[in-house]
Amino acid sequence: MQENETFVHLRVHTAFSLLEGAVRISDLAARCVAENMPAVAMTDTMNMFGSMELSQTCAANGLKPLIGCQIGIGVNDDDSFSLKTGGLGTKVSYVVLLAQNHTGYQNLIKLCSLAHLKTEPPDLPHIDIEDLKKNSEGIILLTGGADGLIGQFLQYGKLLKAEKIVKELAEAFSGRLYIELQRHGLEKEQQRPKESFCALRMT
16 A cells, blocks of 8 residues: 555444444544544444444544444345345345435434334344435445345346346435445355446446
8 A cells, every 4th residue: 555545444343233343443443543544434234323432532533433334225026045034034135324424424313213113023124225215315325245235136147136226226326326346255256247247337
């Protein structure tokens, strides 16, 4: 990395992501300072419990806090493929949302609340695509990589479904939609990359 380049983590699960993360916010801020990172995002799954602590801790350490959330999207699809399901059988995939401004922060709160209020236990909390599109103002959307909403369809060869969703999201999140490509050495990240991702037409 060149001296004039900076790196910012846009996907971090803290200890507020139950059973998924163990990072304390104070430790996260200290590491960012040590690595000369100017900002850091918090994207816990289905909650924003750490928002205030992150904001206060980052401010005290000269960092810019990026408030976000990893949120579940219910998939209405008759074909069976590997998505997490709750007790009622709703297929749920995940995207990452980042607040761009105060309006985006308010919409994140609304979407998180909707996910819990509209879901009947023991199903996994989630929203639907229409909820997401209606409350998109001020939000940046990351598609979630191989395990995300788009990636899951691509893995199972459902290019037309993936293309349809990408077009809908590109319209709702104009200039604020980012396709995540991840490389962790996992087989699922290597499946059909050329045929799938390169074939998607967003316009």
